[in-house]
Amino acid sequence: MKVGSSRYCLTPEKEFYLIGYRSDNRYEPATGVHDDIYCNSLLFEQDGKKVFIFSADVIEFEESMADDVKTLLHNKYGIERDLVLLCATHDHSSVVSYHRSWYTNKFDQEYYDFFIQTILSSYEDCLDSLQTATAAYGKEVIRGYYGNRNHPGQLADNEVIVVKFHDEAGKPFAGFVNWAVHSTVLSADNTMLTSDLAGEVSKKLYDSFGFYPAMIVGAAADSSNRNERKGSDFHELERVSTALAKHISEIDTNNEIILGSIRYQTLFHVIHHNMETVHEELTIEINKMQEQLAEENNEDKIEFYEKKIHNLKKELDVHNYHLDIKGVVINLGNIQLFVFPGELGSKFGIEMKDSTISLGIICGYTNGYYEYFMPKEEYGLSFETIGSKIPKGDPEKIIKKFILASKRLNDSKI
Incomplete structure (x- = not known):
């Protein structure tokens, strides 16, 4: 197999706005650049077939943009098309400039065009740098810096794979x-x-490493x-990113893994939800918060409850919810990529990796x-599931489809 790589800066050169958190300050221009944001790309080629991974320091990719790319x-x-992966850190x-539908409406066509051209340039650089490669990996569970935010003291999927x-x-020249x-x-x-934690x-x-790894x-x-x-400031970012980088750099990556033919399996899942049960849950939650608001004296908490x-x-105005979900499982020889366009609960990531005989990588x-796809036992426990448009139990059905697709690929000849 041949592998190519590239890296580009994505920092705007003119006034811009930030994305994330849905806070009021996102309506005002950013106050500066603390550190540049980047994209890191990898291209895999075997027998004329290619897989392209474009990992960028952004919050998400709209499906429409991904389809255009x-x-x-x-x-x-x-x-x-199914072998093009736009991955957000x-x-x-x-x-926010590349995002057409973010609620602050700060889309910038000029920056969007720059972003698209950067993806093209990244692909071309990867093509030009293709070289015969071998692969090695290592993995380790890292504790103490992050964990399950809904269950303090418990791990999430804390396994880091290099x-x-x-x-x-x-000589190592690229990786993730x-x-x-x-x-x-x-x-x-x-x-x-x-670039926050992943970029730093x-x-x-x-x-x-001798190269900048793509963060998936x-x-x-x-x-x-x-x-x-x-x-929650830049001092903490420096502390945590330095410590995590040190831990990750010490992971033993002497486990060879075979790179082979590129094969893939697409899968689909349709959600059509009438939202009646969701409205019942929302009404209960709203009533609870209104009771808490009536007893609250702290201005910050009052503002929090009012916004929530x-x-x-x-959400009570949403009476029908339809979503056509597409996932892909891709084999790069004995590396298997599980590609999902959303946020999976950590339990599902562990389950999918444990189910495959290949080295499982969750993308x-x-x-x-x-949005969020959480285990059914988590529903009602946190903001990820209260009022969720994803019916309880549907994420489990999707994971079964991923595992079946994985098995079909692994049962065939590599």
Whole structure:
């Protein structure tokens, strides 16, 4: 197999606005650039077939944008649409300019065109840098910096996987880190552009890796450093990113893994929800919050409850919800990518990785954003599921389809 790589800066050159957190300061221009945001790309080629991974320090990719990019790359270079992966690190302090439907309406066509051209340039650089490669990996459960945010003291999917690609001389030249954690050390009060946790860890790994790894976020719906952090400013970001980069750099990556033929299986799942039971749950939750609001004296908490009640009431206007979900399982020899356009509960990530005989890599936040998909036992326990448009039990059905697709690929000859 041949592997190519590229890296580009995505920082805007003119005034811009931030994305994430749905805070009022996102209506005002960013106050500066703390550190640049980047994209890291990988291209895999075997027997004329290619897989392209574009990982960027953004919060999400709209499905419409992903479809445009897939068509553009297919028409220009012949790559199959299902083998194009736009992966977001889920950075809540990134730029909004590329996003057409974000609620602040700060879309910038000029920046969007720049973004699309950067994807094309990244692909072309990957093509130009293709070289015969071998692969090796390592993995380790890292504790103490993030965990299950809904169950303090418990782990989420804390396994970190490092995959490195080596040239014919045995030197690593590209690779990726697969982990499952929100890239959200900084709070909603931050008004400066930053790559936050994922981007900072990638930058800090350069000294030990010799390249900037693409950061691929897995099943991180319920995983963050909320219960472990000692602050929410840039000092805390420096502490946590430095410590995590050190831990990751020390993971033993001497496990060889065979790169082989590129094969894939697409899967589909349709959700059509009449929202009646959701409205019942929402009404109960709104009544609880209104009771809490009536007894509250703290101004910050009063504002929090008022905003939350306002947002929940808007969901009562949604009477029918339809979603056509598309997932893909891709084999790169003995590396298997589970591609999902949303936020999966950490339990599901562990389940899918444990189900495959290959090295399982969860690619969440990829080619779209379909909100939270949590285990049925978690419903009603946290904001991810209260008023969820995803019916209880449907995420389990989707995971079964992923595992079946994985089995079909692994049962066939590599």
